[in-house]
Every structure is written in C-alpha cells, then in structure tokens.
Amino acid sequence: MPALRAIGLSKVYGSGETAVTALNGVDIDFAAGRFHAVMGASGSGKSTLMHCLAGLDRPTSGTVRIFDADLTTLTDEKLTLMRRDHVGFVFQRFNLLPVLTARENILLPLAIAGRRPDQQWFDRVVASVGLTDRLDHRPSELSGGQQQRVAVARALITRPWVVFADEPTGNLDSRSGAEVLGLLRDAVSALGQTVVMVTHDLRAAAYCDRVVFLSDGRYDTALESPSADEIAATLERTR
Numbered sequence: 664m665p666a667l668r669a670i671g672l673s674k675v676y677g678s679g680e681t682a683v684t685a686l687n688g689v690d691i692d693f694a695a696g697r698f699h700a701v702m703g704a705s706g707s708g709k710s711t712l713m714h715c716l717a718g719l720d721r722p723t724s725g726t727v728r729i730f731d732a733d734l735t736t737l738t739d740e741k742l743t744l745m746r747r748d749h750v751g752f753v754f755q756r757f758n759l760l761p762v763l764t765a766r767e768n769i770l771l772p773l774a775i776a777g778r779r780p781d782q783q784w785f786d787r788v789v790a791s792v793g794l795t796d797r798l799d800h801r802p803s804e805l806s807g808g809q810q811q812r813v814a815v816a817r818a819l820i821t822r823p824w825v826v827f828a829d830e831p832t833g834n835l836d837s838r839s840g841a842e843v844l845g846l847l848r849d850a851v852s853a854l855g856q857t858v859v860m861v862t863h864d865l866r867a868a869a870y871c872d873r874v875v876f877l878s879d880g881r882y883d884t885a886l887e888s889p890s891a892d893e894i895a896a897t898l899e900r901t902r
Contacts, residue, residue: 664695665692665695666693666694666696666857667692667693667727667728667729667857668691668692668693668727668728669689669690669691669692669712669715669716669726669727670725670726670727671689671726672686672688672689672690672691672715672722672726673686673687673689673722673723674686674711674715675723685708686712686722687708687879687880687881689708689877691875693825693857694857694873696855697857697858697873698848698851698860698871698872698873699858699859699860699873699874700867700868701859701860701861701875701877702861702862702863702868702875702876702898703877703878703898703901704878704901707879707880708877708879708880709877712877713829713859715727716825717750717752717825718745718750719746721735722735729745729749729750729825732749747772747775748821749821749824749825750824750827751818751819751821751825751827751856752818752826753811753815753826753828753847754814754829754831755831755833755834756834757802757807757811757813757834758814759802759813759817760802761801761803762801763801763802764799765794765799765802765809765813766799768817769798769816769817770785770820771817772817772821773820776821778821788816788820788854789816791816791846791849791853791854792812792815792846793812794813806839807836808835808838808840808842811831811832811834811835811839812842812843814831815850819850819854823856824857825857825859826847826850826859827859827861828858828859828860830862830863831844831860831862831867832862832864833864840867841866844870845870847860847870848870851872865895868891868894869891871888872887872888873887873888874886874889874894876898878901883901884897884901
C-alpha cells in the first residue's frame with residue numbers, strides 16, 4: 664500500500680468564465696519510506712497538490728488516501744485530528760512560536776494533542792537534527808538553519824505517517840539549505856519516514872529518491888534518483 668495516493672484529483676478555483684483549474688485529474692502514488700519531490704513550472708499545480716494531499720485544502724473531485732484513510736470523506740473535525748496526529752509539516756518560513764524555546768516548539772504538536780512525549784524518541788529526533796545543546800534557546804537566539812532544524816524536529820516528533828515540506832530551503836543560504844536537506848534525507852534513511860517536498864531547486868530535488876513533475880495541473884512524469892542535470896532537462900521539457 665502506498666503511503667499516499669491521489670486518484671482522479673482535481674481542484675478548480677472560482678466558477679464560470681473566471682474558473683481556474685489548478686489540478687486536472689491527477690493520479691499519483693507516493694511509496695512509504697522514500698524521499699519524494701514534486702516539481703513543475705510556476706502555475707503547474709504543485710503547491711495545490713501538496714495542500715490537497717496534506718488535507719490543508721479539499722479537492723473539487725477525486726480521492727486522497729494516506730495509507731487506509733480517505734481524507735476526502737473525513738469531516739472537518741476528523742481531518743484536523745488527522746493532520747495533528749499523523750501528518751508533519753516543514754514550511755519555508757519555519758512557523759515557530761517566538762515565545763517558546765526550541766524544546767517547547769518541538770513538543771508543541773504533542774502538547775496540543777494532550778500527549779506525553781516518548782523521551783527516547785525525543786532524544787533520537789533531537790540528536791538527529793543536532794539540537795541537543797540548543798533546546799533552551801528561543802527562535803531569536805537561533806540562526807535560520809537552526810530554526811529550520813527545530814521545524815524538522817517538530818514535524819517528526821509525532822512519528823507522522825507522512826512529512827510534507829514546502830520549499831524548506833527557500834529562506835536559507837546554500838550551506839544551511841544543504842544541512843536541512845541532509846536532515847530530511849536522514850529522516851527517510853535512518854528513521855523510516857516518508858517525505859514529500861515541493862521545491863523549485865534542482866539541487867534540493869537531487870537529494871530525493873523520486874521526483875514527480877506536474878505540467879498545467881496534470882501529472883507528467885517521474886524520475887528515479889535523478890541528477891540535477893536530468894531534473895533540469897525534464898523541467899525544461901515540461902514547461
């Protein structure tokens with residue numbers, strides 16, 4: 664069973680003559696325990712696809728499944744619980760609470776859910792992102808790269824079924840960006856996570872096991888463990 668599946672997924676914004684079709688009958692699977700990238704030209708539908716897959720937006724038609732859960736049939740309340748308990752998010756702008764320490768930001772999803780942390784898992788996640796000596800620092804006392812490390816740890820702390828990363832290196836310099844991509848790569852290789860990343864960065868996509876390409880709201884093709892040059896050539900063809 665794939666970790667994530669879209670079946671006949673369509674998303675239309677507006678109606679009548681002003682309607683815009685962002686996704687048009689997308690069929691795609693994402694295997695568990697792999698690092699996936701979603702790419703495409705501006706307006707190709709990649710961000711809309713991620714929002715629908717993550718349960719942040721409801722499709723106009725079609726089905727989204729995370730393992731055996733059909734997101735398109737869930738009530739708003741159950742969809743919120745699904746995102747809280749089984750989905751991790753890493754955003755471009757970190758989305759950390761400035762008044763909380765790194766430790767408190769990491770544990771926030773569990774605190775909201777009223778769940779006690781598994782200390783062994785917490786220690787493992789913190790060690791994997793290299794934050795052991797920064798847990799009592801607030802975001803203003805951390806570099807951009809360190810803040811994104813906190814965001815990655817926060818995404819992993821609930822042991823999610825899928826982690827979604829939306830341009831996770833967009834606000835980072837090349838060195839910090841490479842470090843964060845290495846962390847996501849390790850989350851897959853060492854911790855067994857499934858990661859789906861939307862990116863426009865060729866070097867970022869080259870970290871992935873599989874790169875999916877969208878064109879004009881439709882699935883176009885996918886590459887397995889491609890080089891940056893192969894990704895660039897495919898992007899050029901799908902524009």
